[in-house]
Amino acid sequence: xxxxxxxxxxxxxxxxxxxxxxxxxxxxxxxxxxxxxxxxxxxxxxxxxxxxxxxxxxxxxxxxxxxxxxxxxxxxxxxxxxxxxxxxxxxxxxxxxxx
Amino acid sequence: xxxxxxxxxxxxxxxxxxxxxxxxxxxxxxxxxxxxxxxxxxxxxxxxxxxxxxxxxxxxxxxxxxxxxxxxxxxxxxxxxxxxxxxxxxxxxxxxxxxxxxxxxxxxxxxxxxxxxxxxxxxxxxxxxxxxxxxxxxxxxxxxxxxxxxxxxxxxxxxxxxxxxxxxxxxxxxxxxxxxxxxxxxxxxxxxxxxxxxxxxxxxxxxxxxxxxx
Numbered sequence: 001x002x003x004x005x006x007x008x009x010x011x012x013x014x015x016x017x018x019x020x021x022x023x024x025x026x027x028x029x030x031x032x033x034x035x036x037x038x039x040x041x042x043x044x045x046x047x048x049x050x051x052x053x054x055x056x057x058x059x060x061x062x063x064x065x066x067x068x069x070x071x072x073x074x075x076x077x078x079x080x081x082x083x084x085x086x087x088x089x090x091x092x093x094x095x096x097x098x099x
Numbered sequence: 100x101x102x103x104x105x106x107x108x109x110x111x112x113x114x115x116x117x118x119x120x121x122x123x124x125x126x127x128x129x130x131x132x133x134x135x136x137x138x139x140x141x142x143x144x145x146x147x148x149x150x151x152x153x154x155x156x157x158x159x160x161x162x163x164x165x166x167x168x169x170x171x172x173x174x175x176x177x178x179x180x181x182x183x184x185x186x187x188x189x190x191x192x193x194x195x196x197x198x199x200x201x202x203x204x205x206x207x208x209x210x211x212x213x214x215x216x217x218x219x220x221x222x223x224x225x226x227x228x229x230x231x232x233x234x235x236x237x238x239x240x241x242x243x244x245x246x247x248x249x250x251x252x253x254x255x256x257x258x259x260x261x262x263x264x265x266x267x268x269x270x271x272x273x274x275x276x277x278x279x280x281x282x283x284x285x286x287x288x289x290x291x292x293x294x295x296x297x298x299x300x301x302x303x304x305x306x307x308x309x310x311x312x313x
Contacts, residue, residue, distance in 0.1 A: 006300065007271075014257070014272040016250030019168035025178060026160045032182040033156050037149060037189045 137201055144192050152192070155201060156185050162202075163209045169273050170213035170266060171220075180216060184209040203283040206276075210284045214266065256306035260299055263287075267295040268303070 021029075137158065143151030163184050168177035187208050188195075195204060257268050263285075270281045271292075278296075282289045 003297075003300070006304075007296075010253065010300070010303065011272050011275060013247075013249045014253045015275075016247050017169070017254045017257075017273045019165055019174075019177070021161060021164040021168065021177070025174075026164060029160050029164060029178055029181045029185070030153070030156050033185040033189075034149075034153060036182070036186045037152065039147075039149070 138198070141192070141195065141201055142197070144189075145195065145197075152185075152189055155188075155205075159201065159205050160185070163205060166206060166209050166270075166274055167213045167216075169269050170210070171216055176216055176220075177213075180209060180212045183212055187212070203280060206280075206284045207286070210266075210270075211286075217262070252307060253303065256303045257299075259306060260302055264295045264299040264302070267292055268299040271296055 140151040140154045164177050164181040167180035171177055188205055270276045278289050278292050281292045
């Protein structure tokens with residue numbers, strides 16, 4: 001029992017030696033741990049990061065090209081019809097002129 | 100304080116100590132047995148859930164940092180050791196035994212890292228440099244401001260102990276862990292912990308002055 005009392009007395013006296021970390025210190029520990037255990041990006045994540053903007057750009061280009069192709073033949077046909085119509089009129093007029 | 104013994108009573112001689120009531124068995128003031136929330140967080144952390152592990156870090160950071168600070172006597176080192184302790188725990192949590200309390204495990208990692216730090220810092224040296232080492236640690240302004248003269252005397256006496264006795268004494272007297280917890284944290288058998296403490300107590304008694312019996 002004396003030993004227990006002695007240890008209790010020592011503990012009570014030694015209590016003043018205990019260090020109590022402040023909140024700022026604890027926050028630095030927590031922040032450091034969070035940063036160090038953060039899951040690193042996988043190769044696929046890195047690749048996706050690069051590919052995503054490229055895919056968006058490519059998609060926009062494809063849309064523009066498709067739209068251009070869709071509009072361009074229509075315009076060409078109208079021009080051809082107009083040209084053909086014009087040529088036919090000229091030819092008909094030429095026939096009328098030639099005896 | 101358990102038993103009602105004051106720090107001053109410690110130096111007042113045997114009659115003052117005997118005057119207090121029956122002492123209760125020494126026990127830790129900290130609960131390391133875990134709780135359901137902690138158990139759930141461990142399960143999730145084992146599955147790679149960083150948020151669950153963050154809960155454990157928040158819950159244990161104060162004790163881990165305090166432990167490292169007490170063992171190393173160095174604020175900056177204790178911060179680094181605390182951080183490293185949790186990173187190691189995260190890396191090894193897959194091997195953590197399910198259903199076991201987190202406390203003894205994390206504190207054992209911290210204790211081992213603190214001992215490694217002390218070894219690197221060559222604090223396991225001969226007794227030749229003990230006075231300088233003690234002066235460097237105990238007489239720092241921040242320690243002097245926080246501790247009473249009685250505490251400082253005990254601190255100096257603890258610092259003068261050989262390495263493992265010092266560590267066990269610090270864990271028992273300053274951090275107030277019990278024998279079983281210290282055994283779990285240091286990897287020593289409980290009997291060895293008791294033996295270290297018994298020798299440390301005798302040395303502390305001698306170091307603290309023959310004129311005052313404990």
